[in-house]
Amino acid sequence: MTLGKVLVVDDNHDICDLLALKLTNAGFDVTQANDGITGLELGLNGSFDLVVLDVMMPGMSGIDVLRRLRDAEQTATTPVLLLTAKTQERDVESGFGAGAGEYMTKPFSPRELLVRVKAMLARSQS
Amino acid sequence: MVTLSWSVLIGTLVVLVVCCTALLVATVAVRLSRARRARRHDERTAQVKPLVLEVLTAEDEEVAPACEAVAALPDTLWPTAETFVLAAFDSVRGEVRDALVQVLIQRGTLERALAATQSRSAVRRARAAEVIGLVGHVSGRRGLVRLLSDPNIEVRTVAARALGQIGDPHLTSILLDSLRPGSDVPPSVVGTALLGSGETDTAALEAGLAADDEVVRLTAIAVSAELLVLATARAVADRGLTDPSVTVRVQAARALARLGGAWAVPALAAATDPTEASVVRVAATRTLGEMPFPPARAHLALLRDDEDPDVRRLATAATPSRETAGGDR
Amino acid sequence: MTLDPVRDALLTFFDVSGPWLLLYFFLINTSYLVLIILASVNFGRHLRRTQFSGTTSAARSPLTPGVSVLLPAYNEANVILDSVRSVLDLRYPDHEVVVINDGSTDATLERLVETFGLVRSGRDVAGRIEVRGAVRDVWVPADESIPLVVVDKENSGRSDSLNMGINVASRDLVVMVDADSVLDPDALLVVSKPFADDPQNVVATGGVIRAANGCRVVGGRVVDVRMPRSVVARIQVVEYLRSFLLGRAGWSQADALILISGAFGMFRRDILLEAGGLDADSIGEDFELVMRIHKMMKDSKRDYRVVFVAEPVSWTEVPDTLAVLGRQRRRWHRGLWEVLWGYRRMTFNPRYGRIGMVALPYYWFFELFAPLLEVVGVIVVPLGLLLGVVNVPFAVAFLLVAYVYAFFVTCAALLVEEISFHRYARWRDLGAIVLASVAENIGYRQLTALWRLQGWWASLRKKKAVWGTMTRAGFGSS
Numbered sequence: 001m002t003l004g005k006v007l008v009v010d011d012n013h014d015i016c017d018l019l020a021l022k023l024t025n026a027g028f029d030v031t032q033a034n035d036g037i038t039g040l041e042l043g044l045n046g047s048f049d050l051v052v053l054d055v056m057m058p059g060m061s062g063i064d065v066l067r068r069l070r071d072a073e074q075t076a077t078t079p080v081l082l083l084t085a086k087t088q089e090r091d092v093e094s095g096f097g098a099g100a101g102e103y104m105t106k107p108f109s110p111r112e113l114l115v116r117v118k119a120m121l122a123r124s125q126s
Numbered sequence: 127m128v129t130l131s132w133s134v135l136i137g138t139l140v141v142l143v144v145c146c147t148a149l150l151v152a153t154v155a156v157r158l159s160r161a162r163r164a165r166r167h168d169e170r171t172a173q174v175k176p177l178v179l180e181v182l183t184a185e186d187e188e189v190a191p192a193c194e195a196v197a198a199l200p201d202t203l204w205p206t207a208e209t210f211v212l213a214a215f216d217s218v219r220g221e222v223r224d225a226l227v228q229v230l231i232q233r234g235t236l237e238r239a240l241a242a243t244q245s246r247s248a249v250r251r252a253r254a255a256e257v258i259g260l261v262g263h264v265s266g267r268r269g270l271v272r273l274l275s276d277p278n279i280e281v282r283t284v285a286a287r288a289l290g291q292i293g294d295p296h297l298t299s300i301l302l303d304s305l306r307p308g309s310d311v312p313p314s315v316v317g318t319a320l321l322g323s324g325e326t327d328t329a330a331l332e333a334g335l336a337a338d339d340e341v342v343r344l345t346a347i348a349v350s351a352e353l354l355v356l357a358t359a360r361a362v363a364d365r366g367l368t369d370p371s372v373t374v375r376v377q378a379a380r381a382l383a384r385l386g387g388a389w390a391v392p393a394l395a396a397a398t399d400p401t402e403a404s405v406v407r408v409a410a411t412r413t414l415g416e417m418p419f420p421p422a423r424a425h426l427a428l429l430r431d432d433e434d435p436d437v438r439r440l441a442t443a444a445t446p447s448r449e450t451a452g453g454d455r
Numbered sequence: 456m457t458l459d460p461v462r463d464a465l466l467t468f469f470d471v472s473g474p475w476l477l478l479y480f481f482l483i484n485t486s487y488l489v490l491i492i493l494a495s496v497n498f499g500r501h502l503r504r505t506q507f508s509g510t511t512s513a514a515r516s517p518l519t520p521g522v523s524v525l526l527p528a529y530n531e532a533n534v535i536l537d538s539v540r541s542v543l544d545l546r547y548p549d550h551e552v553v554v555i556n557d558g559s560t561d562a563t564l565e566r567l568v569e570t571f572g573l574v575r576s577g578r579d580v581a582g583r584i585e586v587r588g589a590v591r592d593v594w595v596p597a598d599e600s601i602p603l604v605v606v607d608k609e610n611s612g613r614s615d616s617l618n619m620g621i622n623v624a625s626r627d628l629v630v631m632v633d634a635d636s637v638l639d640p641d642a643l644l645v646v647s648k649p650f651a652d653d654p655q656n657v658v659a660t661g662g663v664i665r666a667a668n669g670c671r672v673v674g675g676r677v678v679d680v681r682m683p684r685s686v687v688a689r690i691q692v693v694e695y696l697r698s699f700l701l702g703r704a705g706w707s708q709a710d711a712l713i714l715i716s717g718a719f720g721m722f723r724r725d726i727l728l729e730a731g732g733l734d735a736d737s738i739g740e741d742f743e744l745v746m747r748i749h750k751m752m753k754d755s756k757r758d759y760r761v762v763f764v765a766e767p768v769s770w771t772e773v774p775d776t777l778a779v780l781g782r783q784r785r786r787w788h789r790g791l792w793e794v795l796w797g798y799r800r801m802t803f804n805p806r807y808g809r810i811g812m813v814a815l816p817y818y819w820f821f822e823l824f825a826p827l828l829e830v831v832g833v834i835v836v837p838l839g840l841l842l843g844v845v846n847v848p849f850a851v852a853f854l855l856v857a858y859v860y861a862f863f864v865t866c867a868a869l870l871v872e873e874i875s876f877h878r879y880a881r882w883r884d885l886g887a888i889v890l891a892s893v894a895e896n897i898g899y900r901q902l903t904a905l906w907r908l909q910g911w912w913a914s915l916r917k918k919k920a921v922w923g924t925m926t927r928a929g930f931g932s933s
Contacts, residue, residue: 014175014210015217022183037673058640060674061544085515085546109220110182135851142859149866150889153873157885160877216511252507284507312652315509318516341655352517373655405725435581435622442579 002029004049004121009039009065010083011057019052022110023117036060043069048078050121052113055084079120083108170206174199178210181229182222189225197229208235212260227261236261240269248278255281259288267292274304274311282311290319297323298330305341313345320349328357335361340371347374351381359385363393367410372403379409388419395425398437408436415444458842465844468835473849479828480857483821487697487864490706491871494765497707498875501765510644513651514546520650521549521626522643523724527616529557531634536570538634541675543603547643551602553620558588558610567605572597580606582622584732587611590619614740618732621724630721635772637667637677638719642768646721649762658726659748659761662719662768665878666692668775677770682884682891688775689891690899695773696888697868706814707763719769720745737797738914739790746798753807767876777902784903785910788826792911795819826904826911832857833901858896865892 006028010016013034020030031046033039036057043051043065051069055062062082069075082103102120104113177199180192199207211226230236235257242254255273258266270292273285286304289297301319304311320326326349334346335358347366350358362385366378379397382390397410411429414422429441513519524542528535535554542552556564567573573594580590588611596603606619617631628650632638639645646662668691669683683689720741730747737743745761752759774780795802795818802819804811836853839845869888872878879885 012217014179014214017175018179018182018214018218021179025183035678056546056640058676058678060676061540063544064540064674085511106217107215107219107223108217110218110222111185111220132848135848135855138855139851139859142855142863146859146863146866149863149870153866153870153885156870156873157877157882249503249506256507280504280507284509287507287509287512290512310653313654314513314516314518314520314651317518318512321516321518348518404728435579435583438581439579 003027003118005029005031005046006117007031007033007039007043007046007048007051009033009036009043009052009057009062010054011035012054015054018110019113022114023052026114026118028117036062036065040065040068043075043078044072047074049124050117051075051078051080052117053080053082055082077124079124081113081116081120167206170203171210174203174207174210178207178214178226181226182214182218184222189222193225193229196226197232204233208233212257215260215262227263230261231263236263236266240266243269243273248276248281251276251278251281252284255284255288259284259291262291262293264292264294267294267297271297271300274300279310282309283315286311286315286319290315290322293322295323295325295327298327299333302330302334302337302342302346305339305345307339307341313341313348317345317348317352320345321352326350326353326355328355331355331358332361335365340369340374343369343371343374344377347377347381351384354384356385359387359390363390367393367397372406375403375406376409379406379413383413383416386413386417388417388421391417391419391421391425394422398425398429400433404434404436407434408440411437411440415440461838462842462844465835465839465842469839469844469849473845476828476832477849477852477856480832480853481860483825484856484860484864486817486821487861488867491864491867493706495871498765498871502875505766508648510641510648513644513648514548514641516548518651519548519644520628520647520654521551522547522628522630522647522721523620523624523626524550524552524643525555525617525620525624525629525631526552526634527555527557527613527620527631528559528563528634529610529613529616530559530561530563532559532562532566534635535563536566537675539567539571539603542632542638543601544640545638545643546640547647549626550643551604551624551626553623554603554605555616555620555623556605556607557613557616558608564594564605564607568594571601571603573603573605580619580623582619583728584618584622586619586622587615587735588619593623612735614733614735614737618735621727621732624724627724628721629724629727630719632719632769633771636664636719637670637672637675637770639768639770640676642719645766645768646719646764649760649764650721650723653760656758656760657723657762658752658759659720659722659745660764661721661762662764663766664695664719664769664771665767666695666773667770668692668773670770672770680878680880682879682887683773683775685775686891686894687777687780687899688773689887690895691773691780693865693868693888693891693895696872697865707761707765722748737790737793738786739794742790743794743797746794746801749807749810750798750801753810765875767878781902781906784906785913788823788907788910789914791818791823792914795823823911826907829857829900829904830908833904861900862892862896865895 003026006023008016008019008023008030010019011034016032016034020032023030031042031048033042037060039053040060053062053065066080066082069078069080079102083106084103085106102116104116177192177196181189181196184192196207208230211230215223239254239257242250245251245254251273255270258270267289270285270289273281276282276285282304286301289301298320301316305313305316331346331350334342337343337346347362350362362378362381366381367375369375369378375397379394382394386394391414394410394414398407398414411426414426423445426441426445429437430445432438432441526538526542531538539552539554554567574597576593576595578593580593588608590606590608592607594605594607604623606623608616608619621629628647630643630646642662646660649657649660666683666688667677668688669681670677671679671681682692726748730744730751733740734743749761774783795815798815801807801811802815832853836845836850840847840850869892879888
């Protein structure tokens with residue numbers, strides 16, 4: 001009985017594995033993708049409860065994936081957590097402008113991330 | 127008509143062919159060796175990674191045993207582990223990172239790096255500085271400060287950056303000092319390092335504002351603005367805007383966008399004087415444009431007809447006339 | 456025998472200039488070799504530095520200088536969205552994108568307006584640089600967090616559009632890109648680093664350009680690097696490797712860098728304004744701009760540096776048919792001639808330091824005249840051989856010094872590439888590069904030499920025509 005289906009998209013394999021492991025240990029059913037295009041494809045077809053998305057990715061950036069997810073009906077309201085390395089307000093806003101909802105800057109604390117994910121899911125289910 | 131002996135020609139041809147072959151063989155050899163190194167690296171990383179990830183994903187009680195597993199890695203795997211852990215520090219923070227820092231210290235990473243700061247190879251010294259910065263432990267401070275006077279510019283730069291990662295406000299004057307003439311440490315690196323300190327040594331910044339060296343003044347202003355050190359605001363306006371150097375005046379005008387208040391308007395208005403350099407006028411106009419105070423608005427209205435197109439544009443954008451509805455977004 | 460006069464002419468030619476012909480090719484290839492060695496030093500240092508380059512730190516720092524990316528666009532409706540998005544998504548803490556719609560007749564502007572929710576801003580666009588094309592409007596996104604400005608103007612050419620862009624740009628640094636070039640995510644960080652490291656002196660930088668043909672490009676990013684299919688494009692990969700990687704890095708090392716490739720050059724905005732922007736009438740506009748900056752800085756005796764950053768940052772589609780390639784090469788050589796001639800007073804002028812005393816003479820002698828000697832050599836040597844004027848040893852010597860030596864120089868370039876960036880990872884691609892290096896000497900070089908000559912000749916003829924009309928109008932008429 002999983003806590004939910006989560007999609008993790010990050011081009012850094014090690015970070016992606018780290019996120020996946022943390023969430024799996026916590027009881028989630030995790031799918032991984034290492035680039036934006038695969039991530040988008042999986043996201044659109046996978047009926048995930050939450051998506052963790054890295055911003056800086058070659059091919060298709062996290063913001064781009066987010067925009068397209070929001071444009072599609074089935075994922076328009078899926079909670080998305082953006083992982084951004086920038087600490088500039090503007091980048092964060094542009095993420096929000098595209099409808100992110102939440103972001104975390106890198107470097108991040110894996111425990112905080114888990115707490116955030118759980119909170120976001122709780123909010124979206126209520 | 128020149129006649130060349132066949133032996134010379136054949137000789138040259140042979141030499142050239144041999145050299146070409148040698149180069150091509152070398153190219154292939156480099157590629158093969160890189161592939162081999164990559165394979166070995168991948169094998170080792172595959173053994174190290176799960177253990178490190180265990181630590182990074184551990185919850186409270188699990189941390190200690192997971193750290194022990196990493197600390198117990200054999201010497202053959204340790205360099206790979208160390209590299210992997212340090213790379214992870216780029217993306218991870220928190221208690222798990224602190225735990226891994228302890229493991230690194232336990233296995234002597236910091237010790238070795240500190241020893242390497244005395245190495246004869248500049249590359250090793252620079253790498254050592256970087257590692258000390260990544261480990262981020264305050265005991266590495268002294269080693270890094272020594273490297274700020276290293277004969278090699280790369281080493282000095284990496285040391286400055288690494289000190290930023292250790293983040294100690296008491297380092298402010300030392301870091302500013304590393305900008306002395308002849309040092310060539312990029313001011314942006316020192317500035318960023320100073321920002322890493324979070325809190326600031328206000329006295330050191332004030333001293334920086336009055337320094338002899340232009341680059342130091344520049345950096346002190348930029349850092350004061352970013353960290354919102356309001357105590358320096360007046361000095362920035364009074365001394366910065368009248369500094370002999372154009373670059374410093376520009377920086378001061380920009381800084382006042384964050385540090386300034388209504389009191390700064392007269393100084394900024396003076397900086398838009400037509401005798402002033404264009405870059406400074408533009409910067410001052412832009413800052414005034416971001417201020418809601420009536421004196422600023424009034425002055426901007428005057429600048430709407432200025433000769434300099436950039437000044438005009440900024441002044442107009444900031445003060446839409448009452449006639450054009452929604453002329454500004 | 457009608458061949459006798461030809462024979463005699465050839466005999467005289469070879470008597471006089473035979474050895475010089477050989478010497479020329481020996482020198483030109485040796486100069487390439489020297490530049491490669493200089494470049495290796497440049498690389499060695501650069502590669503060691505990249506370990507500690509602090510790119511991540513710069514990417515997060517608020518002190519990193521702002522960059523305005525200028526994107527002139529003429530009828531680029533197909534690629535403009537990918538292009539703008541990929542530039543907006545570049546890894547950099549503070550940059551804006553200024554698109555200048557050069558009077559496109561297709562949906563370029565419409566697509567931008569729709570996708571980014573642009574609204575008219577009524578902004579005044581007068582600037583310090585005089586622009587010819589009239590501006591129709593300036594558009595900005597309703598969402599202010601998107602750092603995009605679109606200037607819509609009448610068609611007046613790329614240079615004029617870029618000048619408009621310089622006027623409108625709001626950051627300290629300006630970089631000019633083409634709508635169809637593909638940038639590496641860290642491109643801005645890489646090319647702006649010299650400015651951050653030495654803000655007082657650096658006025659212009661340039662990065663390495665690679666051929667995008669054959670690479671897999673997704674969403675405006677190169678995702679997989681591969682050799683192109685067409686032989687013509689493959690040989691250009693080799694050319695780019697050699698000339699950009701080595702020629703530019705070598706010159707930069709020698710502190711005499713003239714040419715920053717137009718597809719990726721970054722400049723300080725205040726310097727550009729002072730220099731007056733691009734010359735819209737010049738064919739070699741990027742080259743001309745850098746020359747003008749050199750002259751301006753040297754004339755005013757200011758300390759300055761033009762730096763080449765030895766890292767691939769931008770990918771561009773190179774011509775893959777001979778027809779398009781021919782047009783390009785003709786244009787390039789024509790531009791080269793016009794700029795060299797225009798700045799002839801700087802040549803051998805000690806006031807201009809290494810630029811005047813080393814780089815410019817080099818370009819005159821080895822870049823401008825090279826196609827002439829190449830074509831002469833290719834025609835005259837076989838002819839001489841046929842007519843018995845030239846003996847076989849000489850012909851062999853010519854082959855050696857002109858072609859085999861050139862191949863050797865290319866092999867050196869390949870080794871340096873392998874040690875440094877090794878972007879072409881597949882063995883198959885390495886094989887393709889080596890084969891292309893051979894093929895380059897068998898037909899391709901000779902063709903490009905011919906085209907370059909044609910371009911040069913066309914420019915000379917046009918000049919004569921211009922002068923012709925002027926004298927007809929009469930200088931004494933006023």
